[in-house]
Amino acid sequence: MEIELRSDTFTLPTLGMREAMFQAPLGDDVFGEDPTVNELESKVAKMFGMEAALFCVSGTQSNQIAISVHVSKGQEVICDELSHIYLYEGGGIMANAGASVKLLKGDLGRLTVSQIAASISPDDIHACESRLVSLENTVNKGGGSVYSSEALQEISDFCREVNVPLHLDGARLFNAMAVTGQTPQQFGAWFDSISICLSKGLGAPIGSVLIGSAAFIKKARRVRKRLGGGWRQAGLLAAAGIYALDHQVERLKDDHARAAAIAKICANLPWVDTILPVVTNIVIIRLKEGITANEQVALLKAKGIRCAPFGPQYIRFVTHLNFDDAALAAFESQINQ
Known part of the structure; x- marks a missing residue:
């Protein structure tokens, strides 16, 4: 049995998601006329208590x-050194925004307010202006670590x-909330903008949603268009996202x-040194x-x-909805062969 654990x-x-996709009413989203995309964006914005949302191709986008x-050209983004936006988005901060990055070393990718406060650049023409703080939750490179409500x-x-x-x-983010009991409304109150992915643990085939104020999303829609990210009849994909959020x-x-x-299965294997905390x-x-x-990786x-x-x-x-108890039992058997 081949067991897929490379990523969620x-x-x-x-089957239920496929049926929802098949039944979705469609239109042209660039014209704002795909009713299913509009429904997804409205649903997510309302869920987080924010004004508006934008359906995008991916979390990177x-x-x-x-x-x-x-952020404008010549300003800086403050983030942890393990951040996905820095490590895994193709140098996009520089290439797309013309911005610099100030990297901090947190605890499994989690920053503290004192670290952030100490990193804000002084009001000095020699310094790069600090214009955005970006957090990641859960932190992929930190082994799925999560932030506490107090820290946020x-x-x-x-x-x-x-x-x-x-x-x-x-x-x-929904993985984090499943652990902490935090709510989307709390995150909407804490952050100015949020990106959530529909195609990882939630199981949709593609897509992420960017959430923020109405003015922010209006600007974001223009940037998405500039990047070639305007959808046409994207309701097929939006329907999958709606189904994922509902089910x-x-x-x-x-x-x-x-x-x-x-x-637990891997803890005592001869090739394992340590395992990051699994949250x-x-x-x-x-x-x-x-x-x-x-x-x-080749041996496994x-x-x-x-x-x-x-x-x-x-x-x-990385576990996911297609890795069930039968696959877990097979994993234990096959890894000990």
């Missing part, structure tokens, strides 16, 4: 649009005090339980000295287990 982006639409709206409130209050917008890369949020806790089980659906394993990630692939290298000496497993 490998999820496939369920929605993050980069947000940065381009918030402190950071939000500080950013408002110094008039620096706060953006959230919430690609796996596939609660089950994220199952993914978390299976990720914890994977960590959500991501398991990151540090390999013992002398074992490279590419070598170990030969056993029918697909995982991803995550640095020279790290590998990553």
Whole structure:
């Protein structure tokens, strides 16, 4: 049995989702006339208590649009050194916004208000103007780590005090909320803009949603068009997102339980050094000295287990809706062969 654990982006639409896509009313979204896209955007904005939303191709696109709206050429984005917007978006901060990046070293990708406060540039013509703080929740490179409500409130209050917008890369935000009990309305109050992904744990085939004020989304729509991201009859995809939000949020806790089980199974394997704390659906394993990630990935692939290298000496497993209890049992059997 081949077991797919490289990413939760490998999820496939369920039968119910496919039926919803087939039934979706369609129009031209560039003209604002796709009723299903409009429904998705309205639904997500209302869910988070924000004014407006924009359906985008991917989390990378929605993050980069947000940065381009918030930040002008020559200004800077403050983020953790493990941030997806810095490591995995093709240099988009520089290429799209012409902005600099100030990297901070947090705890598994999580920043504190004191770190952020200390990093804000002085009002000095020699300094790059700090114009955006970006957080990630959950933190992919931090093993799916999550922020506490207290930390987010402190950071939000500080950013408002110094008039620096706060953006959230919430690609796996619903995973975080499944752990903490936080609500979308809380996140809408904490952040000026939020990107959420529909195609990871929620299981839609494609798409992310960017949320913010009406004025922010109006500007974001122009940036999306400039990047070639205008949709046509995108209601087929929006319908999948609506179905995911209605039917596939609660089950994220199952993914978390299976990720914890994977960590337990792997804990005493001879090639495992340490495992980052498993909080959500991501398991990151540090390999013992002398074992490279590419070598170990190849060995596991030969056993029918697909995982991803995550640095020279790290590998990553990510659970998702197509990894069920039968697949977990097969994983335990095959990894011990």
